[in-house]
Amino acid sequence: MSGLPDRFPRGWFVLGHQRDFPIGEEKIIYGFNQKILVERTEEDVKVDVGSGAVWPVLEINQMLMVWHDHENKEPDFYPEKIDACYSDEWSDYGMASFLVKNNCRELIDNMADKGHFGPVHQAPFEGFWNEAKDHTYTQEMTADSPILGRDLFSRAKYEGPAYMTTYMSAVHDGAKVESRLLVSHVPLTLTSFMINFGVMVKKAPGMSQEEEDTFVQGYVDANNFAFAQDVAIWENKIYIPDPLVCDGDGPLHKLRKWYGQFLVDRADVPKGLDMEMREF
Amino acid sequence: MTNDQLIAPELPEQLDPSVVNKPSGWYEVLSSDQLESKKAVQIEDFPTQLVAWRGEGNKVCALDLYCKHMGAALSCGEVDGNSIRCPFHAWSWNKDGDCDDIPYAKKIPDKAKIRSWATDEKDGLIYVWFDRNGKKPDPEGSRFNK
Numbered sequence: 290m291s292g293l294p295d296r297f298p299r300g301w302f303v304l305g306h307q308r309d310f311p312i313g314e315e316k317i318i319y320g321f322n323q324k325i326l327v328e329r330t331e332e333d334v335k336v337d338v339g340s341g342a343v344w345p346v347l348e349i350n351q352m353l354m355v356w357h358d359h360e361n362k363e364p365d366f367y368p369e370k371i372d373a374c375y376s377d378e379w380s381d382y383g384m385a386s387f388l389v390k391n392n393c394r395e396l397i398d399n400m401a402d403k404g405h406f407g408p409v410h411q412a413p414f415e416g417f418w419n420e421a422k423d424h425t426y427t428q429e430m431t432a433d434s435p436i437l438g439r440d441l442f443s444r445a446k447y448e449g450p451a452y453m454t455t456y457m458s459a460v461h462d463g464a465k466v467e468s469r470l471l472v473s474h475v476p477l478t479l480t481s482f483m484i485n486f487g488v489m490v491k492k493a494p495g496m497s498q499e500e501e502d503t504f505v506q507g508y509v510d511a512n513n514f515a516f517a518q519d520v521a522i523w524e525n526k527i528y529i530p531d532p533l534v535c536d537g538d539g540p541l542h543k544l545r546k547w548y549g550q551f552l553v554d555r556a557d558v559p560k561g562l563d564m565e566m567r568e569f
Numbered sequence: 570m571t572n573d574q575l576i577a578p579e580l581p582e583q584l585d586p587s588v589v590n591k592p593s594g595w596y597e598v599l600s601s602d603q604l605e606s607k608k609a610v611q612i613e614d615f616p617t618q619l620v621a622w623r624g625e626g627n628k629v630c631a632l633d634l635y636c637k638h639m640g641a642a643l644s645c646g647e648v649d650g651n652s653i654r655c656p657f658h659a660w661s662w663n664k665d666g667d668c669d670d671i672p673y674a675k676k677i678p679d680k681a682k683i684r685s686w687a688t689d690e691k692d693g694l695i696y697v698w699f700d701r702n703g704k705k706p707d708p709e710g711s712r713f714n715k
Binding site: 319322323324388390391398402403404405407408409477478479480481521522527528529533536537538 | 659
């Protein structure tokens with residue numbers, strides 16, 4: 290297994306939705322080549338990774354996250370609060386999980402991989418922008434698709450190597466629909482990872498709870514379908530460390546360098562990883 | 570969930586033919602009826618991993634399995650004319666391993682080339698020529714049947 294990273298990346302990792310960790314219940318999660326015990330008490334949440342080691346925990350945007358750091362240092366960044374996660378105007382996240390047999394870095398390429406949307410997702414787009422800034426990487430996209438919606442706009446943002454949130458708006462049947470997507474993962478081993486994704490929608494006026502649930506589930510199903518298209522590729526590929534790119538490709542090398550900062554000690558993070566927002 | 574979750578799966582790989590200790594010759598990889606026209610298959614029974622397909626002229630073509638661009642298995646792609654089109658970004662590769670189309674690029678990069686393998690079809694069997702140093706195929710070379 291040469292060519293694999295020698296460690297798991299540094300950053301915040303979503304263990305699950307807060308509601309799945311009720312008070313007084315101990316839960317086992319597998320990740321980072323080990324068994325992780327999560328226990329919520331009246332006061333706080335404890336994440337025990339064995340031999341008494343305790344990793345920093347964060348509860349934000351409805352998610353329970355843990356900080357993984359090869360150097361065992363305190364977090365040097367935090368995800369931003371998303372107001373919609375605390376608003377009655379939005380549904381809660383509907384969640385789903387699935388396993389992918391490959392190194393978790395495969396997931397990241399999608400941010401800059403402009404060329405795969407047509408062949409893999411049958412989703413042509415109009416505009417495509419990328420930005421790298423400190424621990425964040427942002428992708429913006431516009432499209433006009435009979436399937437995904439008219440006047441589609443999406444902004445996807447990674448905060449660290451494993452927590453990505455997307456805002457999306459589209460016009461369906463003449464009405465604007467706003468949604469938010471969460472794409473997070475926990476590496477199990479160096480060659481497998483669990484994707485935890487979530488979908489929330491902005492409630493339409495007069496929508497009943499039942500209608501809202503159906504709507505959210507529809508989005509979960511649609512995203513499951515799209516991920517299955519990616520997984521079919523991810524599980525049947527080799528990693529090309531230095532891809533031969535063409536003039537129509539996005540900034541794949543830039544993106545991989547940005548991701549590389551989470552795979553080295555902090556003292557070894559190179560300068561010049563930022564990239565101003567620009568169109569590709 | 571059990572501890573099975575912590576068993577690391579093996580990843581696909583493309584073996585380097587120059588380090589494979591196998592004799593030169595024609596290796597039987599399929600019977601002719603196992604490869605339909607316009608279909609691509611993955612060949613595991615060979616010193617390295619291959620994709621084989623039949624193009625328009627019914628000729629059997631074989632290349633290294635994984636795309637030189639971003640590494641996807643070409644056997645998951647589609648036969649397009651005499652070429653194989655990658656499922657990941659739709660780059661098209663001909664029987665000589667040259668990239669002949671990228672739908673979204675103005676120019677095909679000069680280095681876009683995949684290792685190609687000589688094939689032969691004889692008595693209802695499909696053979697691929699292997700030589701670890703890339704020596705030209707010898708029609709009279711040894712035949713290794715399954």
